[in-house]
Amino acid sequence: MLEQLANDLAYGIQTLRARVEHDAAQIALGRESEKNAALLRNASDGIHILDAEGTLIEVSDSFCAMLGYERDEMIGANVSRFDADHNLAEFTQSVGGS
Numbered sequence: 001m002l003e004q005l006a007n008d009l010a011y012g013i014q015t016l017r018a019r020v021e022h023d024a025a026q027i028a029l030g031r032e033s034e035k036n037a038a039l040l041r042n043a044s045d046g047i048h049i050l051d052a053e054g055t056l057i058e059v060s061d062s063f064c065a066m067l068g069y070e071r072d073e074m075i076g077a078n079v080s081r082f083d084a085d086h087n088l089a090e091f092t093q094s095v096g097g098s
Contacts, residue, residue, distance in 0.1 A: 054079045 037058070040047060046063035048056055059074050067074070067082055074082075 048074075048079070050079055 040049075040058055041061050043060040044062055045060065046066045047060040048063050049058040051057050055076060055078050056074050059071060061071070064071050064074060069082075
């Protein structure tokens with residue numbers, strides 16, 4: 001019975017440590033993400049980040065100003081809305097998609 005109790009305690013301690021490490025990693029990731037977003041938003045260059053389908057997932061304020069749109073109008077839109085020469089098949093191939 002004492003052996004089972006010791007095993008249960010060891011498991012609980014291990015689980016707690018794993019949760020603390022996970023939470024700390026999530027906090028660090030959140031801070032890094034916030035820092036990157038702030039740097040991107042304040043960049044003087046027109047920067048945009050696309051996913052594999054050509055959907056805008058992040059844009060700099062300068063990029064928004066260059067095109068005359070607000071950030072919330074651009075995020076989630078496909079780049080073809082702003083770039084008439086955008087070709088999804090060529091884009092997908094260039095980023096290693098199929």
